[in-house]
Amino acid sequence: MQACLIRGAEVLTLEGPQGLQPQRLDILLREGRIAELARDLPPPPDAMVHEARGKLVIPGLVNAHLHSSEMFFRGRYERMALETWLSYAYPFFAAEPVGLRLLYLRSMLVAIESLRGGVTMISDDFFDPPKHDLERLATVFRAYGDIGIRANVSSGLMNLPYLDTLAFGREVVPPDIQAALEFPLPTARDYTAYCEDVFRHLHGDYDGRLRFMLAPSGPQRCTPDLMLACMDLARQHAVPYHTHVLETRVQAVTGAKVFGGSLVRYMDDLGLLHPGVLMAHAVWISDDDIARMGAAGVSVSYNAIANLKLGSGLCPVRKLLDGGVNIGLGTDGASSNDTMRIFDVMRVAALVQTLQDTAPERWLAAQDVLHAATLGGAKAALLDHETGSIRPGKKADLAFLDLASGTAFTPNSDAVRQLVYCENGSSVTDVMVDGVFVLQAGRLTRIDEAAILEEIRDVMGEFLARHREVEAANAGLVPLFEEIRRRCAQEPLPG
Template sequence: MTEILIRNATIVAMDAGHGAAPFPGDVLVEGETIKAIGEALTASPDARIIDGQGKLVMPGLVNAHTHSSETFLRGRYERMPLEIWLLYAYPLLMNDPIGERLLYLRSLLLAMESLRNGVTTFCDDFFDPPRHDLDRLATVFRAYDDAGIRANVSSAVMNVHTLDALPFAREVMPAELQALLDFGPPMTANAYIDYCRSAFSSLHGKSGRLNFMIAPSAPQRCSPDLMAACMDLAVEKHVPFHTHILETKTQAVTGQMLHGKSLIAYMHDLGLLKRNTTIAHSVWVSDDDMLLMGKAGVSVAHNAVSNLKLGAGIAPIRRLLDAGVTIGLGTDGVSSNDTSRVFDVMRVAGLVHSAAGPDYETWVAADEILTMATIGGAKTALLEQVTGSLEVGKAADLLILDLRNYPFMPLNDIAKHLVYSENGSSIETVIVAGRIVMENGRLKTVDEQAIFDEIAELVPAYLAEHADLERRNSVFEPIMAEIHRRATRTDIGINRYQGDVVDRHSMS
């Protein structure tokens, strides 16, 4: 069994004993796992020896929430709130699904960029309208297998008509436009669960790194029976129930208008807040919401960059942590972030929460951000026993960074350097499941230049088709703008205060 011994390195293990505190030592990898961590370790004569002098060894980063379906839409949109941006990134009027080769390249590009920037695990909330196709899902799995990354992959589902999942939509959209939105019979709970069981049978556990997860899009977009069936299967298979809740003010208004309560309270009443519930965003949550979330042990994927780009707001991370909610960091899709670099999210998350109020002792600290990017993210993916920290018996998912580089020069506090200074440029080696997938700044699993050349050749025609799709869907933009305008002016009982969510009654 192949061994790798990293000698005389500085180690940040992110385990229960050390946290973000660095210590000197060696790391011995045997096969896919970490065999030993300590000083003066020995290895077999044929082991690969890596000199760790002047190097930092740390766990691979975990991207707790992304969407591979956006990868070709990088750098395309700005100055759009979510409800308008969705019109163009996820159009209501659709063309045929992207071709299989482009689907593969799109997924592979996300994995390549992620690995190059230190992400060894991500949760891909893969959305592939208008149908669920096991062969297409298998194409995504194949791309991630070829790249060598660890991933949870979904096939996101919704079965509530768009106009019934948005406040004010039926009253502000003219009948002739509503008539264009005939999506056919909605997905039934039984049909989706049958599909998921097939995915578990054929794809789950592939190569020991790739898993299928359950991803009902959002409680306002899915019927109660579909969500209940999703949760039952997620619990049975011990995978995340991965969903979007309260990303925008519009969604906060939606809960009140549809159910007379917040969408978190609605989830609670349906019995859908559990340990394996992972919520992307959680921006517009109240104190009562956070109490329910903490008691249930749910997780949140905090998408600090995309929340800012789409004007959604700033999630109340300190108060979520205090309530007992596990926090991971997500990039969200490349179209609403424009990179898949978790280091970018770490820096933004480390800075933006200082705007949450004048009590600076509650501002989020660098070691907390680093926890979110590693073991916290692993917990949101239900992979904390596998990855997220450097511990004997866990998967050898790790990074080797050069400490003799600008982000660490001169060296003061490693956690603060990683959060506020590093951007991925110091990464020399990336190891996933004991396999070196990047070395000396070059990916070893794929020919990067050949992939870039193929994308440059094939994608322009796809983007031209997408531009036509954007023109067709632009007819709905005034409607979505009006929905956004009305929602922002609707009183929902919570207010924004310097980036945090504050219960209005508690301020009186």
Template sequence: MTTSSKSILIQGAEVLAMARPHGERPVQADVLLQGGKIAAIGNNLPIPESCEVIAAHGKLLMPGLVNAHTHSSETFFKGRYEQMPLEAWLLYAYTYISGAPIPDRLLYLRTLLLAMQSLKNGVTTLCDDFFDPMAHSTKRLGIVFQAYRDAGIRVNVSSAVLNTPVLDSTPFGREVFPEHLRNQLNFGAPTTAADYTAYCQEAFRRFHGQADGRLRFAITPSAPQRCTTDMLQACHALAVQHGVPLHTHLLETRVQAVAGQMFYGKTLLAHMHDIGVLDRHTTLAHAIWITDDDIAQMGRAGCSVVHNPLSNLKLGSGLAPIRKLLDAGVAIGLGTDGLSSNDSARVFDLIRFAALMHNTGGTPPAQWLSAIETLRMATLDGARTAMLDDVTGSLEVGKAADLVMLDLDNDNFRPKNDIVKQLAYCENGSSIELVVVAGHVVCRNGQLATVREKEVWDELNQLLPAYLEEHGRWEVANRVFEPYFSEVIRRCKATDIGIQR
């Protein structure tokens, strides 16, 4: 990253600090950034020497947004699929049978592109559940970290692991699939817990804490039904040892709810609790098909959930019981999920949809989500799901200088009635004028300061067509599995699991 780290004084902004308990209404103040942190917040702050002064009257200053769950591996598949539930969509976005992994240069550019589009939309922190099919190469993981270092974003990067064969984690899978297709879904010896532990320890040694702590490594077992018990327990031990999240997918679809019953005789959440991997370190993406008992256990455990409202809608996964989770004391973040199951890196879209999509089903209006609750999910509570709430997510002295400045003189705020409500219901990212990460200006008036965007796209326009053409051939090869996954979904829909979502 090449931007200056000099002091910055932002004068006279409307500051929405999102700090509890009194920072959830805007107040006019100056904010001083020094050494990558927020050095002071107050009125008429003195101007230090060698300081950039930004006049911010008529501007709103807020914490940078946190995208608490995404997958950089989907970035090139934006707008490629529709009308597919998760189990069918996975065949095409992740291709169970495929060729060589994406080339190193495209791996770098793919990661960089996600960071670029995130920063331009006010996202200063990403949680990237990076998936490199069965590879677990520190060299390739290093390419991902380098892209995020160059872009200037704050990030938790993990390298997803699964070591249960596909059909052994899919209800009715071995009944439904004919033998010749079962053989094609046999990928050889799975990763062992010992091998994955050794890989992660090396990743922590090489990458964790780079760029003054802006880049971190996290732990991601793909999902409890996709990992053996010893793998889940090894992942949890790593998370506790290094003070990072154990970030996993949980009960995204009805099929996965049936998997818990069929393979463990209990919910997948209960399985995680019983094997000792459910606590403050545990972050659960989706958490749709959970029971009331699950919710109570999650509250007692102090775990976190990442709500992915647009991905859940696109894949038809269901409505997560967010109000019940909040009432149980579960911290909720917001995630785009990948840019194939969502098609956008815009967290402001998530804020609006999360605030509105649960106003259905006869729920009393008093239990609908409020604007400030969803803004909290996109900032401070999103940071909590990443175990970064002591670092970022609110504008407080001593925290990282991760922030976004928006212009209030535009149609999103005209007429100006309530800034907080208009931020949630009217803003779409078009008002963003300045994005700062760790005290560095990374985007100003829509122009990235860390990346030559045109050069990136010139290169992508040369390299992407051949890659996407090849991926299209693997999509065709995987189509043979779709009727059988459709039958799995049909059977799971006919299975009584005691809840509807």
């Protein structure tokens, strides 16, 4: 691989005392890594020179939590809470898995939008019921491998009967529908055997850029033996244990009524709090939960837009930071967000925290949010030794923003604040992953983007017509889940 000298850029390293100040630096890359970072580096004879004057170079952004499975449902739902929305986005009845080609295109669409928005690393909690299939997971890996993004990908699952994972589930849902909602569920042994296969055949593909992670859907949705087996595998392979924790009030009440208290405490009692744990959401958490999370060193993916879209609430980010919890930013899936743009999330993530506290000094600063979108997400992915900041030794995962082509940096007053409050991704011209330009001068270099987008548009009419039938088959569940929500709203929360 040819060495490359990036010359003359304004570089925001996010490392050291100067890390939040753009500095005029040259970056020498060798074998996909940052070899040297200094002013006016002489170009080595073997190096290609990339002129980057007028560009702001930042660490590639990290999306700490998404579900590629929702990508074709963007813009489809609104004014629905999580429990009812799930009936459509993750339907119980009449749904069929998408074919392999659509699966490839769907994953590609996630990666296209991510890279175009300066995101170089995604954590995709791939949810693909009813089965776990190596060929299907390999198809997702192949899309990410082809386009050149870095990713942790799961094969997410739940293995408790759904109605047992919701307070009042058995009381509200009539027996005939309860019977129809009984599906075969994987055992811990089946699932770990599958995971071992994935570790053997897919994990570490594409020069280590693509990794597998364990993702039991939530503590209330899985058996303890499954979660403990997943934790063992996660620790053995040094990959995240990625899970959803206390996203909604219904889940908090479910913890109290079904699991004897907070679901965080339930995880702690099972021995499931470790530094490799990434909790998506963490909205309905108590001070005691935060103390346990901080002591264990877990990470949280703060998904500000998805939580607003589904009316879930507000993650207490300042308290989590004070408690020593690492924070990343996630979009969540495209049916609850509805984009893969971390720039959008950054802006909302900062602003919406003003509703949490009346004291302005407790609000998030732009630098807190930018840290979460880079190093915080990288740490949550257990990859902060490789990505998330610009320093010698790390992988060259970089986003280049043109300071002059748009209006976001005109005038250029404070780069960090303008990244968070002004930029929306449209200034991103080039993106590098592992030292390779995967987006260059606005063009994705490794795929035929126009052909892929056209192919998706061509087949979506038929796909969405079929999905309308699936929605109709599941619409009868909506009033039942609304009733569960209504009952939960009247219940006290665990302390």
